[in-house]
Amino acid sequence: MIPSWLSWDVAVISFVFLVVILTFLFAKLIDRLLKAYFVLASKKMNIDETTYGLVRRIIVAIVYFSGFIVIIFSIPSLRDLSIALFAGAGFAGIVIGMAAQNTLSNIIAGIALATFRPFRVGDLLTIHEEYGRVTDITLGYTKIRTWDNRRLNIPNHIISDEAIINWSIDDPTVNWTVEVGISYDSDIDLARSIMISEAKKHPKVMSYEQLLNYHSYAKKGEEVSVLVTELGDFAVNLKLYVWVHDRSVAFNTGCELKEAIKKRFDAEGVEIPFPYRTIVYKKDLEESQHESVA
Structure with a gap:
């Protein structure tokens, strides 16, 4: 018996081929036109790229889906099959939903991310x-370029379930910290003054006037401060707090401050100690006890 698909006439095959080509070309055209419109409109209005990108992809997906529907209903055997599946839509929906659970959850999560916008394209x-x-x-993934230029493609349903630190939204300023340990013999006040002095000289560290532009409640001295955070085993640990304009410059600023502080400490005699331990052997301890008794 000849398979049903072999009985299709040349006209149907040609029509299907034509629909596939036209659908592909039309989808690409729509995508390019929407991209061009965004570039043009963004010069005149403040358009959110995140929401726009999602809408553009949904429109392109509708074009592909429409072409698929046209192909289905142009082939009698596929049309009859689709009608039968539609009649049993309840069971088919369960089967399809289970088979495409991750894909559907990614799409739904992608729509939710674009709607509620916990982050936007361009955010850190x-x-x-x-x-x-x-x-x-x-609709399926969120793409992130890391600080070392790696590309992360994270499924949207995973991101929607994760705690996210957004360094860009609302207030981009960051209160960055630099930790330094000094010896117990060193002068804490001298070390503190050196750390504050080097921080205030750094061009990326915000001044009090600059900080007020973002935090009107800030008090004088909060822009740069040093606290003793721990009396450790071999060092007194100090933590320098500085404000920088955004997260993109915070790490490098911290590294440069560490270098500058180390050079000033060396010049002014503030010691950064090495870890050390005092080891007492049991034999030596017993001999010392005997000598003290004698």
Whole structure:
């Protein structure tokens, strides 16, 4: 017996081929036109790239889906099959939903991310202990370029369940810390004055006037401060707090401050101690006890 698909006439095959080509070309055309419109409109209005990108992808997906429907209903055997599946839509929906659970959850999560916008394209994030910039949000994945230029494609349903640190939204300023340990013999006040002095000289550290532009409640002295955070086993640990304009410059600023502080400590005699332990052997301890008794 000849398979049903072999009985299709040349006209049907040609029509299907034509629909596939036209659907592909039309989808690409729509995608390019929408991209061009966004570039043009963004020069005149403040358009959110995140929401726009999602809408653009939904429109392109509708074009592909429409072409698929046209092909289905142009082939009698597929049309009859689709009608039968539609009649049993309840069972088919369960089967399809279970088979495409991750895909559907990614799409739904992608729509939720674009709607509620916990982050936007261009924002700096820390997620999964990775720090980077959001480059795109698709229906399935969120794309992030990390600080070392790696590309992370994270499924949207995973992101929607994770705690995210957004360094860009609302207030981009960051209160960055630099930890330094000094010896117990060193002068704490001298070390503190050196750390504050080096911080205030750094061009990326915000001044009090600059901080007031973002935090009107800030008090004088809060822009740069040093606290003793721990009396450790071999060092007095100091923590320097500085404000920087955004997270993208915070790490490098911290590294440069550590270098500058180390050079000033060396020049002014503030010791940064090495870890050390005092080891007492049991034999020596017993001999010392005997000598003290004698």
